[in-house]
Amino acid sequence: MSPGPVDQNFLFTLAELYRLLRVYADKEASRFGITRAQWAVLAKVERSEGMKQSELAELLEVQPITLTRLIDKLCDSDWIERRNDPSDRRVKRLYLKKAGRQLLGRMSGLKSELTANALDGITPADAHRLLTQLETIKENVRSAIQSSGAEQARKEQRYG
Numbered sequence: 001m002s003p004g005p006v007d008q009n010f011l012f013t014l015a016e017l018y019r020l021l022r023v024y025a026d027k028e029a030s031r032f033g034i035t036r037a038q039w040a041v042l043a044k045v046e047r048s049e050g051m052k053q054s055e056l057a058e059l060l061e062v063q064p065i066t067l068t069r070l071i072d073k074l075c076d077s078d079w080i081e082r083r084n085d086p087s088d089r090r091v092k093r094l095y096l097k098k099a100g101r102q103l104l105g106r107m108s109g110l111k112s113e114l115t116a117n118a119l120d121g122i123t124p125a126d127a128h129r130l131l132t133q134l135e136t137i138k139e140n141v142r143s144a145i146q147s148s149g150a151e152q153a154r155k156e157q158r159y160g
Contacts, residue, residue: 041070045094053092
């Protein structure tokens with residue numbers, strides 16, 4: 001990164017890093033016949049089996065129709081299944097199937113491989129500091145969003 005004011009480089013660098021990581025994860029996940037987005041769905045369902053599709057859409061920050069298409073493909077591949085909710089037949093709950101568990105097992109080292117390659121040349125201590133700093137940045141942004149929302153609500157109350 002060229003020297004200069006942080007505000008000229010920070011957001012661009014983070015956005016570019018995120019884009020590159022998505023491209024890299026998609027490329028590597030394709031070795032297993034899956035996309036990064038499908039991998040994310042499988043991983044989230046594995047952690048919270050029985051969650052509602054609507055809960056997963058919110059968690060992944062995707063539109064429900066987008067998630068429905070992803071889940072359709074995962075169901076067609078026999079990696080995941082939808083089950084009716086016993087108390088509300090409109091609700092579908094998500095569960096991994098045996099083939100989905102096996103796929104995630106085969107992919108288990110991929111996350112470590114991606115992380116190791118991304119952090120190549122960075123000491124473990126620096127990587128931990130970086131992670132801590134990123135968590136702080138995440139909380140700062142979350143607080144700014146909440147403050148901004150509260151300020152907007154106050155303005156709307158004041159001015160109609």
